[in-house]
Amino acid sequence: MTEIFGVPTQALFGQLLIGLINGSFYALLSLGLAVIFGLLNIINFTHGAQYMMGAFVAWFLLDKLGLGYWWSLALVPPIVGASGVLVERLMLARLYKLDHLYGLLLTFGLALIIQGLFRHEFGSSGLPYSIPKALEGGTNLGFMFLPNYRAWVVVFSLAVCIATWFVIEKTKLGSYLRAATENPAMVRAFGVNVPRMITLTYGFGVGLAALAGVMAAPIYTVSPLMGADLIIVVFAVVVIGGMGSIMGSIITGFALGLIEGLTKVFYPEASNTVIFIIMAIVLMIRPSGLFGTAK
Amino acid sequence: MKHQRIALALMVAFFALAPAVIYPLFLMKVMCFALFACAFNLLIGYGGLLSFGHAMFFGGAAYISAHAAKVWGFTPELAILAATAVAALLGLGSGLIAIRRQGIYFAMVTLALAQMVYFFCVQAKFTGGEDGIQAVPRGSLLGLLDLSSVWAMYVTVFAIFVGGFLLVHRVIHSPFGQVLKAIRENEPRALSLGYDVDRYKLLAFVLSAALAGLAGGTKALVFQLASLTDVHWSMSGEVVLMCLVGGLGTVFGPVVGALVIVAMANYLAQLGAWVTVVQGIIFVLCVLAFRRGVVGEIGNWLRKPL
Numbered sequence: 252m253t254e255i256f257g258v259p260t261q262a263l264f265g266q267l268l269i270g271l272i273n274g275s276f277y278a279l280l281s282l283g284l285a286v287i288f289g290l291l292n293i294i295n296f297t298h299g300a301q302y303m304m305g306a307f308v309a310w311f312l313l314d315k316l317g318l319g320y321w322w323s324l325a326l327v328p329p330i331v332g333a334s335g336v337l338v339e340r341l342m343l344a345r346l347y348k349l350d351h352l353y354g355l356l357l358t359f360g361l362a363l364i365i366q367g368l369f370r371h372e373f374g375s376s377g378l379p380y381s382i383p384k385a386l387e388g389g390t391n392l393g394f395m396f397l398p399n400y401r402a403w404v405v406v407f408s409l410a411v412c413i414a415t416w417f418v419i420e421k422t423k424l425g426s427y428l429r430a431a432t433e434n435p436a437m438v439r440a441f442g443v444n445v446p447r448m449i450t451l452t453y454g455f456g457v458g459l460a461a462l463a464g465v466m467a468a469p470i471y472t473v474s475p476l477m478g479a480d481l482i483i484v485v486f487a488v489v490v491i492g493g494m495g496s497i498m499g500s501i502i503t504g505f506a507l508g509l510i511e512g513l514t515k516v517f518y519p520e521a522s523n524t525v526i527f528i529i530m531a532i533v534l535m536i537r538p539s540g541l542f543g544t545a546k
Numbered sequence: 547m548k549h550q551r552i553a554l555a556l557m558v559a560f561f562a563l564a565p566a567v568i569y570p571l572f573l574m575k576v577m578c579f580a581l582f583a584c585a586f587n588l589l590i591g592y593g594g595l596l597s598f599g600h601a602m603f604f605g606g607a608a609y610i611s612a613h614a615a616k617v618w619g620f621t622p623e624l625a626i627l628a629a630t631a632v633a634a635l636l637g638l639g640s641g642l643i644a645i646r647r648q649g650i651y652f653a654m655v656t657l658a659l660a661q662m663v664y665f666f667c668v669q670a671k672f673t674g675g676e677d678g679i680q681a682v683p684r685g686s687l688l689g690l691l692d693l694s695s696v697w698a699m700y701v702t703v704f705a706i707f708v709g710g711f712l713l714v715h716r717v718i719h720s721p722f723g724q725v726l727k728a729i730r731e732n733e734p735r736a737l738s739l740g741y742d743v744d745r746y747k748l749l750a751f752v753l754s755a756a757l758a759g760l761a762g763g764t765k766a767l768v769f770q771l772a773s774l775t776d777v778h779w780s781m782s783g784e785v786v787l788m789c790l791v792g793g794l795g796t797v798f799g800p801v802v803g804a805l806v807i808v809a810m811a812n813y814l815a816q817l818g819a820w821v822t823v824v825q826g827i828i829f830v831l832c833v834l835a836f837r838r839g840v841v842g843e844i845g846n847w848l849r850k851p852l
Contacts, residue, residue, distance in 0.1 A: 294654065356786065
C-alpha cells in the first residue's frame with residue numbers, strides 16, 4: 252500500500268474528500284451570510300436553523316408527498332426562502348435604524364424558536380434520507396473510491412457558488428445590489444426599489460442555506476440540531492475570510508474544509524478546533540480577514 | 547444616586563429575607579446567575595461590546611473550582627479564587643484576540659473562541675466528558691465554617707454576590723467606567739482625546755471574565771457539579787437574554803433578568819424543548835417591543851437611571 256508522510260493514501264484522500272464536502276457546505280453557508288450581511292448589515296444567526304429547515308422540508312416532500320431529491324433541489328430553496336421573506340418583512344425590517352446587534356439578537360431568538368419547535372416535533376435522534384437513485388454507487392479512481400453522490404455535492408455547490416458570484420459581480424442586477432450596499436439612499440434616488448431588493452436578498456440568502464440543507468440531507472442525518480454547531484464554524488469561516496468579497500468567502504470555505512480534513516489525518520485531536528485556531532491567528536495578523544477590507 | 551441606594555437596599559433585603567419563604571438552593575442559583583449577568587452587563591451595557599462567548603469563563607471556572615476542590619483538596623475560598631484567576635487569564639488571552647474587531651464581528655469571534663473552549667472541555671481528561679465533575683465537596687470556609695449546611699453556603703453566596711455587585715457598581719461609576727461609556731458612544735472621539743481605547747476595552751473584558759469566573763466557580767460548589775451545560779453556547783445565549791430582559795446598561799437589570807429567567811427555567815423544566823422555544827420568543831419580543839427591559843422601563847417611568 253502506498254503512503255504519504257506515513258499515512259496510507261486511501262485514508263488521506265478519504266479525509267480530503269470529507270474535507271471538500273464540509274468545505275462545500277461552509278462555502279454555501281458563508282456565501283449566504285456574506286450576501287445578507289452586505290445589504291442588510293445583519294449577521295443572520297438563523298442561518299443554521301434555515302439550513303436545517305431545508306433538510307426537513309426535503310424529507311417532508313419525500314416522505315409525505317413522494318417528491319424525490321431532484322424536486323426538492325428545485326422546490327425547497329423557494330419554499331424556505333419565502334419563509335425568510337416573511338421574517339424580513341415582519342421583523343427584521345423594523346430594526347434597520349437600530350444598532351446592528353439587535354439584528355443578531357433577534358435572529359438568535361428565532362433560531363432558538365425554530366430549533367426548539369423541530370426538536371419538540373421530531374426529537375433529537377434524526378431521520379434518514381436516502382441518496383437519489385441516479386447518484387448511487389461510486390467510481391474507482393485507481394487511488395481511491397469516489398462515491399458519486401459526494402462528487403455531485405462538491406461539483407454542484409461549486410457551480411452554485413460561481414453562479415452566485417457571476418450574478419453579483421458581472422450582471423446588471425448584481426451591480427444594483429453592489430451599489431445599494433455602498434449607498435442605499437443614492438440608489439433609491441435613481442428609482443430602484445431598495446426595500447424590495449433587501450427583502451429579496453434576504454430570501455435569496457436563506458434559499459442558499461436551504462439548498463445546502465437539501466444537499467446535506469443524504470450525507471448527514473436530518474436532525475433539528477444539525478445546523479446549530481455548524482453555524483458557529485461558519486461564523487469563524489466568515490471572520491477568517493472577511494465579508495468584503497464573494498469570491499473570498501467561497502475560497503475560504505473550501506480551503507478551510509480541506510485543512511480540517513488534513514487535520515483529521517495528521518492530528519485528529521485538533522480537528523474540531525483547528526478552524527477556531529486559524530481564526531485566532533488570522534485575527535492577530537490581519538484583523539479584517541484574509542479578503543476583507545478594513546471598515 | 548438616592549434612588550440607586552434605595553434600590554440597592556431593597557435588593558439586599560430581598561436576598562437576605564427571601565430564604566424564609568423561597569427555596570435557598572433556588573435563590574443561590576439566582577445569585578450566581580445574577581453575578582454572571584452583572585459581569586456580562588459591564589461589557590455590553592457600559593463598553594458596548596456584545597460577547598457571545600461568556601459561557602467559556604463561567605463554565606471554565608466551574609470546572610477549575612470543582613477540580614481544585616475535589617482532586618487537589620483546596621478549601622472553598624482557594625478553589626473559587628483559583629477559578630476566578632483562571633477565568634481572568636482566559637479573558638486576557640481571548641480578549642487580546644477579540645478586541646481587534648468590533649460590533650458584530652466581536653460577537654462572532656467571542657462565540658467561536660468559546661466553542662473552542664467547549665471542545666477542549668469535551669476532550670480534556672480532567673473534565674470527565676459527558677459526566678462532568680460530580681459530587682464536589684463544599685469543604686469548610688477558611689477551615690472554620692462548614693459549608694455542607696445550607697445556611698452557611700447561603701451566607702457565603704450572599705456575601706460573594708453582594709461583594710461582586712458592589713464592585714461592578716463601583717467600576718461603573720469610577721472614572722474608568724466613564725471612559726468606557728465614552729468609548730461606547732464614540733470610539734474615534736475617545737481615541738482622539740488620547741485614551742488608549744484598546745487597553746480600556748481589554749481591562750473591561752478581563753474584569754468581566756474574572757467576575758463571570760467568580761460566579762461560575764461559586765456555582766460549582768453550590769451545586770457540587772461542573773458540567774458541559776455551563777460551557778455550551780446556549781449558556782452564553784442565556785446570559786444575554788437575562789440582561790436583555792432586565793435591561794441592558796442598567797445597574798439592577800441583570801439581577802432582575804436572572805431572577806426571571808432562572809424562575810422560568812425552573813417552572814418549565816419538565817416541558818423539555820419548550821424551554822428553548824419560550825426563551826426564543828422572549829428574545830424576539832424583547833428586541834422588537836421591549837428594548838429597555840424591566841428595569842429600564844421602571845427607570846424611564848421614574849425618570850431616574852436604575
